[in-house]
Amino acid sequence: MEGTWTKLALRIWVALILLFLFIPILLIFFYAFNTSNIESWPIPGLTLKWFSATWDDPEIRSALALSLQAGLAATALALVLGSCAAFAIHRMTFFGRDAVSLLFILPLALPGIITGISLNAFFSFGGFPLSFWTIVVGHTTFCIVVVYNNVLARLRRTQGSLIEAAMDLGANGFQTFRDITLPLISTSVVAGAMLAFALSFDEVIVTTFTAGAQNTLPIWIFGAIRLGQRLPEVNVVVSFVILVTIVPVVIAARLTGGGGAARVPAAR
Amino acid sequence: MWVRLGTVAAAVLIAVTGCGSTTSTGGTVGSPPPTANIKPPTAIGPGEGQLNLIAWEGYTDKSWVDQFTATTGCKVRAKYAGSSDEMVSLMKGGGGSQWDMVSASGDADLRLIYGGDVKPMNTALIPDFNNFQTYFKAPAYNTINGIHYGISLQWGPNTLLYSTKKFPNAPTSWNVLYDTANKGLVTVPDNPIQIADAALYLMKTKADLGIKDPYELTQKQFDAAVALLKQQRPLIKKYWATAGDEITLFQNGDVVVGAAWPYQTIQLKAAGAAVADTIPTEGATGWGDTWMLATNATHPNCAYLWTAYVSTPKVQAAQALFFGETPVNTKACAEMEALQAGSCAQYHADAPGSYFNTIKFWKTPIVTCPDGTNTCVPYAQWQTAWTSITA
Amino acid sequence: MSVTTAGRLRKNRGAAPLQGLFWRLPWLRSVLLLLPPVAWFVLIYLTSLVLLLITAFWTIDTFTTQIVQVWNLDNFRLILNEPAYRLIIGRTVGLAALVTITDAALAFPFAYFMARVASRRTQTILFAAVLLPLWASYLARVYAWILILNHSGILNWSLQWIGLPPANIGYTYVAMWIVFSYIWLPFMIIPTYAAMERVPETLLEAAADLGAPRWRAVRDVVLPLAIPGVVAGSIFTFSLTLGDYITPILVGGAGSTFIGNVVYQSVGIANNVPFAAALAIVPVAIMAIYLLIARRLGAFEAL
Numbered sequence: 034m035e036g037t038w039t040k041l042a043l044r045i046w047v048a049l050i051l052l053f054l055f056i057p058i059l060l061i062f063f064y065a066f067n068t069s070n071i072e073s074w075p076i077p078g079l080t081l082k083w084f085s086a087t088w089d090d091p092e093i094r095s096a097l098a099l100s101l102q103a104g105l106a107a108t109a110l111a112l113v114l115g116s117c118a119a120f121a122i123h124r125m126t127f128f129g130r131d132a133v134s135l136l137f138i139l140p141l142a143l144p145g146i147i148t149g150i151s152l153n154a155f156f157s158f159g160g161f162p163l164s165f166w167t168i169v170v171g172h173t174t175f176c177i178v179v180v181y182n183n184v185l186a187r188l189r190r191t192q193g194s195l196i197e198a199a200m201d202l203g204a205n206g207f208q209t210f211r212d213i214t215l216p217l218i219s220t221s222v223v224a225g226a227m228l229a230f231a232l233s234f235d236e237v238i239v240t241t242f243t244a245g246a247q248n249t250l251p252i253w254i255f256g257a258i259r260l261g262q263r264l265p266e267v268n269v270v271v272s273f274v275i276l277v278t279i280v281p282v283v284i285a286a287r288l289t290g291g292g293g294a295a296r297v298p299a300a301r
Numbered sequence: 302m303w304v305r306l307g308t309v310a311a312a313v314l315i316a317v318t319g320c321g322s323t324t325s326t327g328g329t330v331g332s333p334p335p336t337a338n339i340k341p342p343t344a345i346g347p348g349e350g351q352l353n354l355i356a357w358e359g360y361t362d363k364s365w366v367d368q369f370t371a372t373t374g375c376k377v378r379a380k381y382a383g384s385s386d387e388m389v390s391l392m393k394g395g396g397g398s399q400w401d402m403v404s405a406s407g408d409a410d411l412r413l414i415y416g417g418d419v420k421p422m423n424t425a426l427i428p429d430f431n432n433f434q435t436y437f438k439a440p441a442y443n444t445i446n447g448i449h450y451g452i453s454l455q456w457g458p459n460t461l462l463y464s465t466k467k468f469p470n471a472p473t474s475w476n477v478l479y480d481t482a483n484k485g486l487v488t489v490p491d492n493p494i495q496i497a498d499a500a501l502y503l504m505k506t507k508a509d510l511g512i513k514d515p516y517e518l519t520q521k522q523f524d525a526a527v528a529l530l531k532q533q534r535p536l537i538k539k540y541w542a543t544a545g546d547e548i549t550l551f552q553n554g555d556v557v558v559g560a561a562w563p564y565q566t567i568q569l570k571a572a573g574a575a576v577a578d579t580i581p582t583e584g585a586t587g588w589g590d591t592w593m594l595a596t597n598a599t600h601p602n603c604a605y606l607w608t609a610y611v612s613t614p615k616v617q618a619a620q621a622l623f624f625g626e627t628p629v630n631t632k633a634c635a636e637m638e639a640l641q642a643g644s645c646a647q648y649h650a651d652a653p654g655s656y657f658n659t660i661k662f663w664k665t666p667i668v669t670c671p672d673g674t675n676t677c678v679p680y681a682q683w684q685t686a687w688t689s690i691t692a
Numbered sequence: 693m694s695v696t697t698a699g700r701l702r703k704n705r706g707a708a709p710l711q712g713l714f715w716r717l718p719w720l721r722s723v724l725l726l727l728p729p730v731a732w733f734v735l736i737y738l739t740s741l742v743l744l745l746i747t748a749f750w751t752i753d754t755f756t757t758q759i760v761q762v763w764n765l766d767n768f769r770l771i772l773n774e775p776a777y778r779l780i781i782g783r784t785v786g787l788a789a790l791v792t793i794t795d796a797a798l799a800f801p802f803a804y805f806m807a808r809v810a811s812r813r814t815q816t817i818l819f820a821a822v823l824l825p826l827w828a829s830y831l832a833r834v835y836a837w838i839l840i841l842n843h844s845g846i847l848n849w850s851l852q853w854i855g856l857p858p859a860n861i862g863y864t865y866v867a868m869w870i871v872f873s874y875i876w877l878p879f880m881i882i883p884t885y886a887a888m889e890r891v892p893e894t895l896l897e898a899a900a901d902l903g904a905p906r907w908r909a910v911r912d913v914v915l916p917l918a919i920p921g922v923v924a925g926s927i928f929t930f931s932l933t934l935g936d937y938i939t940p941i942l943v944g945g946a947g948s949t950f951i952g953n954v955v956y957q958s959v960g961i962a963n964n965v966p967f968a969a970a971l972a973i974v975p976v977a978i979m980a981i982y983l984l985i986a987r988r989l990g991a992f993e994a995l
Contacts, residue, residue, distance in 0.1 A: 035809060035906060043805040047818070050802050053874065054825045057836035060846065064839060071552060071572065073844035114729040121726035124718065133726070136733050143979075144935020146952050147744070147972050148737075150959050153394075154747055154969070155740035162398045174737050177729060206721075235829045237938065242959070245399040246353045246378060254831050258838070258942060260358065260381060261545030262568070271832040282827040286820070390963035393757060416756035537946035539863045554843040555862055667755070681754030684962055689776035692949050 058275065065268040072264050087269040093253060100250040103165065104233040107172035111229045114173070115180025116222060122181075123188040140175040145238030148175065153242035163245025171243040172233040179232060180225035183289065187221035220288040227281035227288075235278045250274060335417035336596055337448055345426055345605045352603040354379045355391050355403040357590070358544040359564045359624045365616045373610070375603035383543045384492045385409035385663065386684070392418045398597040401604045404454060406588040407442040408494055408516075408663035414443075414450045419593040421448045426605050429612040429630050436657070437629035442664060443591040451593035452608050455617070457626030457648070458585040458660050459498070460578040462561035462569075464551065471579045475502045477558050479529065484536050488550050488559035491540035493680070493687035494663055497586050498560060499526040499533075501661055505583040515586065516666045523678040523686070530690045540691055544568075551576055563625025580659075587660035621648060748969035757963040767970035777954070781974055784951045787865070788933035791872040792926045795880040798873070799925065803881055804914070807888035819885075826878035834942050837871045838862075841943065863945030871943050872933050879932070880925035887921025888914060920990040927986055934975045951975055 035043070068078040087093055118137065122130060140148045152171050156163060195217070199209040237251040244252055250270065257267045352375045354361055361379035370376055380400070382388045385408045392403055392413060405413055413419045424430045430438065430452065437453035444450065463472055467486075475498070478487055489495055500515035503525055512522050538556045541547040547565050550556045552574055566578040592608050594601065610616055617628035618636035627648045628637070634645040645651050670677040713720065748767055751760050771777045806818050825833065840846050841862040848858040861867050891914055899909035937952030944950075951974055958968035 039906070040809060043801055043809055046801045047805050050798060050877075051818075051821060053798075054821070054877065057833060057840060057874065058825060058828055060839060061832055061836050071844075072839050072842070073553070074839075074846040074849045114732055117725045118729040121722040125722045125726075133730065136730070136738075139733075140737065142931070144931065144952065144972075144975055146935055146937060146955055147741075147976065150955065150965065150968055150972065151740035151744035152736075153959065154743050154965055155736065157394070158743055163394070170736060174733070177732070181729075231827060235831070237831055245394070246380065251829070251831055254835075255938070256381075258831070258835055259543045259545055261543070261549040267835065271829060271835055274829040275832050278827055278829055279824060282823070286823065384961060386961045386963075389757065390959070390961050393963050412756060416758060534946065539945040542941070549842075550863075553845070553862070555860075665755075679754065685770075685774070688949075688954070689774060691946065692776035692779050 061268060061275070062272050065265075065272045067265065067268065070265050072268075083265040083269050087266045090266060092248070093250075093266065093270060096248040096250045096253040099165070099168075099247055100234055103168045103172060103249060104230050106165075106169045107176050107233045108226050108230045110169065110173040111176035111180050112222065112226050115177045115225060115229075116184050118177070119181050119184035119188060123185060137178040137181050140239075141178055145236075146242075149239040149242035152239065156243065163243060163247075165247070167243045167245070168240060168247070168249065171239045172236060175236070175239065176229035176233055179229045180222070183221045183225035183228070184218055187218045187289075191217050224285035224288040227285040231278040231281045231285075235274060334414045334445060334448075334450070336414075336420040336450075337446070339420045339596070341421045341423035342426070342601065342605070343423060345609075346602045348373045348375045348603045348606055349600040350374055350376060350603070352377050352402070352600050352607055353400045354607075355382050355388050355400050357381065357404055357406075357562075357564075357624075358383075359568075360404050360620065362620075362623055364623065365611075365619050369607065369610050373603065373606045375600070375606060377607075381543065384490070385494065386492070389413060389416070389418075392595060398595070398599055400595055401598040401600045402595065402607065403593050404590050405451070405593050406590050406663050407440075408588075408665045410442040410451070410591055410593070411665050413593060414445065418596055419450050420596045421450055422452060422594050422605075422608070424449050424452065427452055427609050427612050429609070429614070429617075429632070432614070432632045433612075433629045434631055437589070440589060442589065442662075443593070451591035452612060453629045454590045454592055454611065455621060455624070455626040455628055456587065456589040456660075456662070457563060457624070458580055458587040460561050460563055460566065460585065461581055462547070462551070462559050462566055462576060462578045464554075464557040465575045465577050467557040471577065472558070472581065473579075474581045475583050476506075478560065479533050479536070481536065483558055485538055486555075486557045487533070487536045488539055488541050488547055488556045489533070489537065490560060491542045491691065493683040494586075495560070496523070496526050496530065496683055496686065497661065497663070497666075499529045501586055502583055503529060514671060515661050516664050517670050517677050518666070519670070519676055520678060523682075527686050527690060534690060548572075564623075567623070567625050584659050584661065586663060588663045621650065744969045744972065747966050748973060750966045752964050752966055759966060767967045770967070771971060771974070777971070780949050780954060781951060783949075784934060784975075785978065787869060787872065787950075788930045790869060791876065791933050792880075792929045794869070794873045795877050795929045796884075796922050796926065798877060799880040799884050800918070800922070803885035803888050803918070803921075804910070806881075806885045807891075808893075808914075819882075822878045822881050826882075830875065831938070833875055834871060834939050837867070837874065837943055841867050841870075863943065863948075865944075865948065867943045867945075868939060868948055871939050872929075872936070875939070876929040876932055879928035880922070883924040884918060884921040887918045887924070891917045923986050923989045927983065930982060931975075931979050934978060 064072060064076065065083060066079040066081065067076040067083075068080040069076060118133070122133060148171070152167075152174070156167050161167060191214075196209055196213055199213045204212065235251055236249075237255055240249050240252055241255075248256070251274070254267055254270055254274070257263050257270075354377060356379050358381045360381075361377055366377050366379075380391065382391060385406050388403050388405055389409050389412050392400060393416065403409075403413070403419070405419075424438075433453060437456070439447075439449065440453060443453065461472060461475060461477070463477070468477075477483060478489065479502070489498075497515040500512055500518055500522065503510055503522075504512040504515060507525065510522050510525055512518065518526065539546065539550060541550065541559070544562060544565050547556075547559060547561055548568050551559070551565070551569055552572060561578060563578060566576060569576045592611065594604050594608075598604055611620065612630060614628075614630055614632040614636045617630045617633035618640055620626075621628045621633065621637060622640055622644060625648070627650050628634075634650045637644045637648070637650060666678060666680045666683055668675045668677055668679045747759070749763050749765070751762065751764060751766050752758060753760055806815055810818060838845075843858070843860060843862060845862070848860070851857065851859055861870075895913050895917075896906075896909050899913050900906070904912070935952055937950055937956045940948045940950045940953050951971060955968045955972050958964045958971065
């Protein structure tokens with residue numbers, strides 16, 4: 034076993050890394066209460082005024098609405114397509130199996146900017162004007178793998194014997210699916226959906242190239258940071274986005290015992 | 302949907318098999334613009350409830366946009382672009398139907414017009430058009446063969462912005478941007494047209510180069526300007542891409558001097574920063590802006606309503622003071638005086654003729670030199686050179 | 693539950709004809725299930741990528757920026773011949789490597805503590821503590837560093853407070869190095885921890901029995917076995933840095949141009965999609981080489 038001093042040194046190291054990881058995030062929450070609109074340290078005082086100002090801003094509201102709608106639509110599509118793929122792949126042992134998995138992971142494995150500009154080229158070349166649906170298509174493309182991975186992992190751990198038993202007892206395919214398979218995989222489906230939504234809600238690079246004239250919340254944040262005139266509102270919105278992305282991830286982690294959230298680090 | 306996807310796949314196939322046409326205008330202007338034959342409307346219909354604008358920062362401030370929305374019902378969604386290049390790119394992106402109008406500067410106008418991205422506008426639908434200064438009714442950058450591809454808006458100079466703490470006396474020359482004493486404390490726009498600023502400086506400081514127009518440079522003159530900017534590179538803290546970038550840099554004390562628009566000075570002063578701006582003795586580059594209507598605009602009525610609205614003396618004055626520029630409507634002078642005494646003279650809204658000539662307005666560099674020869678450096682090379690300067 | 697379910701099932705005896713077909717031909721069902729997602733990817737995503745690749749061999753009219761569909765290698769020639777692009781590629785790869793090494797160094801002791809010292813409970817807590825920042829908004833975490841690093845930010849304030857001169861590293865290469873290392877650190881910790889956890893304690897005991905001091909056991913036993921995990925983590929830290937453009941825009945200064953920035957500007961500002969496409973092939977090629985090497989080092993098993 035490690036010596037006392039080694040252990041102490043390791044403990045200090047871990048504490049320092051945790052500080053390194055969390056101080057910047059906590060700082061943003063702190064700045065959200067800053068009375069001044071200049072982001073210098075130390076902040077002159079605390080206030081809640083930016084929260085109401087942010088809430089009343091129609092631009093931010095419409096960006097939030099768009100992000101929620103696009104996130105939900107992309108999650109729904111990814112759920113259907115990702116689950117389909119997981120079921121198919123789970124049952125099959127065919128030569129193209131690895132190729133299909135690789136295909137699904139590609140939008141996350143390639144730098145976001147490549148997915149972004151190629152979709153952009155595709156839409157403009159094909160004469161699809163950029164719209165709500167082009168955002169959804171982009172998000173769905175990189176969200177499918179999240180659902181796929183979660184559902185597939187659960188299916189692999191599920192005993193095929195239960196399903197066979199149901200079949201033996203005379204259940205048809207649909208009944209087996211509804212009464213056996215679905216309850217068994219439901220938490221992984223929900224976890225996949227949560228992670229897909231979190232991923233979509235925070236995505237900025239692909240969205241930059243597929244959103245056109247519209248602002249999702251991350252696009253608004255990026256623009257506002259660059260323009261620099263509304264940083265107090267940025268602080269509030271950014272704190273909010275952190276919460277909104279973390280909550281589903283925590284739920285997903287609880288549903289899958291941590292595995293789900295860790296399985297998708299490639300997600301960003 | 303699937304039919305369309307099939308079309309794309311087919312198009313890709315055609316492309317792969319090598320069918321394609323080549324068209325290169327290369328920067329000399331011969332045939333008429335592609336949209337020259339589109340007849341503009343003769344009346345403004347009811348507004349469509351929405352207007353998507355590409356604008357310079359500060360051009361769609363709440364202080365005048367809110368009233369426009371209230372009276373016309375057109376909700377304004379604006380995207381601030383950081384450079385003329387970005388404006389051109391945005392106008393072409395996504396099939397060109399995303400945006401209705403763009404507040405393009407002179408160096409973007411011809412690219413938009415000859416790219417077929419904007420279409421003719423009917424000046425008769427803009428009641429204040431008759432009050433415009435004569436020059437801005439049909440400047441060469443937005444009017445071709447008598448066809449107006451947009452309505453002039455405002456014009457002004459690029460300025461030298463400095464911290465009054467660091468410079469108690471206003472610098473009189475652009476040389477502060479090239480002075481090694483300010484190493485790491487300088488910011489200039491991340492914009493290839495910045496080469497013209499260097500050329501303008503060389504025009505006065507190195508007369509033997511013979512630069513007559515900072516946008517029409519022979520290879521030798523161009524190389525000299527690029528070399529000057531490469532020397533400047535170690536002095537730069539950050540090349541600013543948006544006015545907000547520069548404001549943040551000054552506000553936090555990361556830089557003390559830079560090339561700017563008057564807008565940054567006004568915003569910084571309002572935030573209590575110790576800054577001022579000046580036009581050095583070498584003169585300045587500048588811009589003349591035009592609201593242009595996208596060829597595929599989906600809200601043309603709101604677009605006309607908007608153009609008419611921003612041409613009125615009140616809005617012209619409000620925008621002039623907000624951004625720090627000069628209105629094209631001669632009637633705006635009195636409104637400016639009412640808002641801020643002395644401002645009409647300060648921004649030369651009353652004496653355009655004399656002042657106008659001291660500013661070298663942004664325009665797209667093309668291969669055709671002033672003497673008619675095709676030996677000047679075209680804009681594409683400016684862009685490449687700019688990448689090698691800032692890399 | 694299984695009893696009631698079985699009961700319910702028994703009542704619903706009898707199968708539809710389609711069911712029978714699927715039962716006899718199980719692959720048919722799989723194919724039907726697989727068709728929509730695969731069609732989505734092939735028709736939309738792969739088509740897009742192929743289109744991008746093709747575009748790389750076209751050029752634009754430099755005046756109107758319209759795409760000219762004539763096959764040529766001009767874009768690639770420009771990338772190879774213009775020293776500025778070589779500089780940018782070198783800088784991007786260099787920083788990606790630096791960030792990877794930094795993260796490996798930061799993560800190793802942390803992962804070691806998690807896997808070999810911490811109690812089960814602490815392990816779970818630390819695992820969650822690493823995952824949370826990973827999922828907290830990317831933009832938010834970059835933005836936080838603007839607040840920290842700027843001239844009047846908390847870093848300079850803290851330095852002044854302990855009597856040191858201000859650091860002024862905002863908008864520099866150093867700032868990008870810190871921010872990238874920060875953002876991707878969890879990606880390195882998780883696989884490294886996973887790999888180390890799989891090293892059985894008995895191996896270390898065996899090393900100790902053979903008279904090796906603990907540090908030697910760590911160096912000669914844990915380190916080699918953890919390498920696949922570190923390499924797996926490095927795939928993320930390296931490739932994510934390689935393709936990024938947002939961090940250079942937000943915290944970088946003059947001379948922070950990355951491959952991603954040139955690609956972004958080529959599309960968003962110069963409207964030169966062909967050139968962007970050609971340049972975008974560079975990081976993909978680099979990553980392909982990197983992945984081949986990573987596979988040799990056994991990183992894929994550790995993913």
